[in-house]
């Protein structure tokens with residue numbers, strides 16, 4: 065097509081919000097990049113093009129000037145305007161910013177690491193906005209003191225005393241001190257503020273640790289079933305995933321030590337295993353520490369919801385028992401406050417704190433200052449402790465409502481697993497209904513729950529097989545909502561039977 069035809073075929077939309085000169089600029093740029101108007105081609109004079117497009121000369125002039133400033137055109141008043149001769153010959157269809165580009169295939173493939181990264185979280189579900197009973201692992205936002213939070217934040221903006229430049233990578237110093245005091249007092253963690261690195265949720269903590277500590281091919285013990293959010297960072301680091309069965313005492317350390325003795329790292333949720341809800345026994349804790357010390361391996365302790373224990377005070381952390389400096393403690397505010405806050409922290413062994421902070425700086429310099437500062441005030445002024453007490457009492461009531469409703473309406477269909485801690489309840493499906501069938505029926509009845517298979521890593525073999533089970537969250541719902549949800553669940557699950565294999569039956573007897 066002749067350049068002039070191309071320009072004539074550039075209808076401008078007079079009703080669009082985008083100014084006419086901008087529309088013309090974009091169209092000319094696309095035509096140049098695609099090679100439709102070749103390097104060195106002379107463009108019509110501004111007055112002439114304005115006439116042909118029925119726009120003012122100023123409109124054309126503004127488009128030409130912008131393209132000149134960006135190097136697409138060159139020329140001077142009176143001498144004509146040309147497409148820059150220095151532009152390399154453009155490939156047809158190589159438009160950089162054409163609408164709809166996101167639907168096209170990548171021009172170059174992702175790197176192998178990039179492809180792993182892009183796929184690694186695909187198994188992990190995002191929360192949609194509609195909160196339905198019994199969404200798992202979700203705190204009760206109806207109990208959060210948003211007004212207090214808002215006032216604390218407003219006070220910071222009013223005083224303007226916060227450092228708003230680039231800060232230290234390890235996080236806001238007052239927050240690190242307060243977290244340190246909290247963890248020592250309530251979790252028996254042995255630490256100094258210098259060991260604490262504030263992260264964007266525990267997810268970032270795991271990503272940084274995986275990058276820092278693991279070479280490709282090194283083994284990582286992962287509980288199976290277990291937290292899939294943890295598997296992703298280890299996979300991205302190229303680690304060999306070593307699924308470890310879980311029984312009533314927690315991760316089966318003897319199994320893992322026999323099967324994967326050379327692993328470099330063990331990831332565990334000792335206080336409250338996700339999803340089964342069991343607490344790791346003291347015997348297992350000591351066994352795990354012994355293995356890590358002997359094999360110079362790391363243990364990552366994910367202590368995500370330990371604030372919530374209903375039958376006594378929270379249990380002490382595994383980190384508090386460690387004398388060999390091999391436990392890395394990871395905590396989060398996602399359960400005790402809310403996930404969208406994206407704040408978590410690591411208590412690193414002293415020599416790891418500095419490399420970890422430097423790795424954090426590579427990813428995002430440091431976490432946003434305002435949420436850290438507000439959280440520090442929230443803790444310092446007693447709101448945090450009050451919120452924990454309040455939510456613990458409310459969740460205890462919600463948990464009791466759940467246990468009661470399940471007992472009265474679904475006895476013989478669902479068998480409750482351990483329920484002394486956390487935000488969720490794991491139940492076995494005991495009426496012979498397959499897990500997928502039970503979950504599908506529940507979902508169809510508008511009940512949000514997760515089958516245990518959701519927590520099974522694809523690498524897990526038959527040793528990690530579980531009897532059918534479901535995870536139901538109770539913390540985010542009032543007792544009335546819980547009773548109504550159990551009613552819907554009852555209707556959905558009351559019929560159906562299927563055979564289960566013997567191994568699965570035996571494991572169920574050990575767990576429920």
Ligand SMILES: Cc1ncc(COP(=O)(O)O)c(C=O)c1O
Nearest residue numbers: 201265266267291338368396398
């Ligand atoms: C076992 C476990 N660890 C940690 C988290 C929290 O992750 P984050 O701090 O990235 O929100 C969750 C959330 O569901 C979890 O289940």
